[in-house]
Amino acid sequence: MALKQHFLDTGFTNSLAVTSLFIRGSGANITYVLVYVDDIIVTGNNSFVVASVLDSFSRRFSTKDPTDLHYFPGIEVSRTSHGLHLMHRKYIMDLLHKNNMHMAKPVPTPLPPSPKLTMASGTPLQDASQYRSVVGSLQYLSFNRPNISYAVNRLSQFMHRPTTDHWQAAKRVLSYLVGTPSHGIFLHANxxxxxxxxxxxxxxxxxxxxxxxxxxxxxxxxxxxxxxxxxxxxxxxxxxxxxxxxxxxxxxxxxxxxxxxxxxxxxxxxxxxxxxxxxxxxxxxxxxxxxxxxxxxxxxxxxxxxxxxxxxxxxxxxSMDDQLADTLTKLLSRSKFQQACLKIGVTKLPSS
CATH class of the missing domain: 3.30.420.10 (Ribonuclease H-like superfamily/Ribonuclease H)
Incomplete structure (x- = not known):
């Protein structure tokens, strides 16, 4: 509340759509502040105004020296002249090592087109804690990876009674991540x-x-x-x-x-x-x-x-060929899935 009151006292308004977002517009200048626990992003179209906001904030609260955006709640940010690339490479590698999957053989798709997972397939796991932990981690990862959203949604439906087949499917998603740790969303500047x-x-x-x-x-x-x-x-x-x-x-x-x-x-x-x-x-x-x-x-x-x-x-x-949401609602073959990833904007980190 002290943080919120400081922003309100310095001319910001609290967004109605996102409660952690604060906005201040003055003439042609616009400044945004996004808060996530103790991590804060300050940006705007005038670098001097942004600097003044950071200065007023540091006088009121104890802060670290501001730096360019590189890492924000698990998301790695790489800036180029063409835009921003957002990915979870470190998060993925930590997840793979935690579950001893970092040496797994990569697979081309998160889930195979067939056979489809059902509630009764496989035998119930004696201890479902690891399955639930992995699926929970994948749910967070899907916030930046639309190409695994369908697979994660499907696996989440078996959280109450996962089986051996469901666990094998979860490990397949991890195997897919082994080969695509640097994939993410690229936000074009132009x-x-x-x-x-x-x-x-x-x-x-x-x-x-x-x-x-x-x-x-x-x-x-x-x-x-x-x-x-x-x-x-x-x-x-x-x-x-x-x-x-x-x-x-x-x-x-x-x-x-x-x-x-x-x-x-x-x-x-x-x-x-x-x-x-x-x-x-x-x-x-x-x-x-x-x-x-x-x-x-x-x-x-x-x-x-x-x-x-x-x-x-x-x-x-x-047309169905141009339907970019296909990968979010059904299982696709290898070639169609790879084409869909390119269409929806999931790319690996640019070499530049």
């Missing part, structure tokens, strides 16, 4: 400001309960900002139903990002685009006539239509 997202669903993909997996991938220009891979709340009666629910989930995330970017004083175009590869769901978003057939879907999903009618959102059809 990217245009254009928020758009990809939405997808794997209809009845879980053979245990036939619940669909939804996924989204949201970009600002060329830079991936947000992604998710989760099971839906209930069974979808059709692929259109599953895809429409996924679009609604993506739209909610897009609106939240819009609120955040507006607080950051970043101007966005009026109508943002969500790409969906299901024609029925695309029509359903814009055509009120179709809603009479979808009364079984909760009314909270129909806010997509309201966003479109207010011209704040547009849902467009995209």
């Amino acid at each position: 990217s245009a400001i254009l928020l758009h997202g990809y939405s997808d669903a794997d209809w009845a993909g879980d053979t245990d309960d036939y619940v669909s997996t939804k996924g989204y991938l949201i970009y600002n220009g060329r830079n991936p900002l947000s992604w998710s891979s989760k099971k839906q709340r209930g069974v979808a009666r059709s692929s259109t139903d599953a895809e429409y629910r996924a679009v609604a989930n993506t739209a909610a995330e897009v609106r939240w990002l819009c609120s955040l970017l507006t607080e950051l004083q970043i101007q966005l175009p009026s109508a943002l685009v969500i790409y969906c590869d299901n024609i029925g769901a695309t029509y359903l978003c814009a055509n009120p006539v179709f809603h009479s057939r979808m009364r079984h879907i909760g009314l909270d999903y129909h806010f997509v239509r309201d966003q479109i009618q207010a011209q704040r959102l547009r849902v467009s059809h995209v």
Whole structure:
């Protein structure tokens, strides 16, 4: 509270979208402060203003000498003239050594396309603590690695009763990380400001309960900002139903990002685009006539239509070959997975 009060007293406002973010705008100058426990990032478009903020902060609190951003809660940051590369190389290596997997043979994908994991496959583990520890660590790692999001989501569904097959699948994900420790997200410095997202669903993909997996991938220009891979709340009666629910989930995330970017004083175009590869769901978003057939879907999903009618959102059809959210909702073959990683922006550390 003392930290928050200091920022408020020095002209900052507390973000409504992210409580740990503080923003101060004065004329053409804009300054951001992001707080994570005792680690703080201060940045802005005027180096003198940033220096004055750091100076006022050091007079009030005991601080270390400020340095360029290199490491922030487990994320390693490498700066080039073209942008920032974010990765978890040290975190991955520590995880591999902790589980004696650092010498494992690398594999090309986190999970194989077949056979699919089920609740009953394998025999229950006598001690599930290591499995739960590994999956928990992978959940944190997926914040910067969208290409393992689906695998981590799948493994998380067996936390209550993991089996030997589930443990072998978790070790396969670790084997994949052995060959890709330097992979991460590259944020391009010259990217245009254009928020758009990809939405997808794997209809009845879980053979245990036939619940669909939804996924989204949201970009600002060329830079991936947000992604998710989760099971839906209930069974979808059709692929259109599953895809429409996924679009609604993506739209909610897009609106939240819009609120955040507006607080950051970043101007966005009026109508943002969500790409969906299901024609029925695309029509359903814009055509009120179709809603009479979808009364079984909760009314909270129909806010997509309201966003479109207010011209704040547009849902467009995209071919399956161009659907970048595929890797978040289903298992892909080796070649398709590697192509998907390049498309969604997961790259290794640039040699420069």
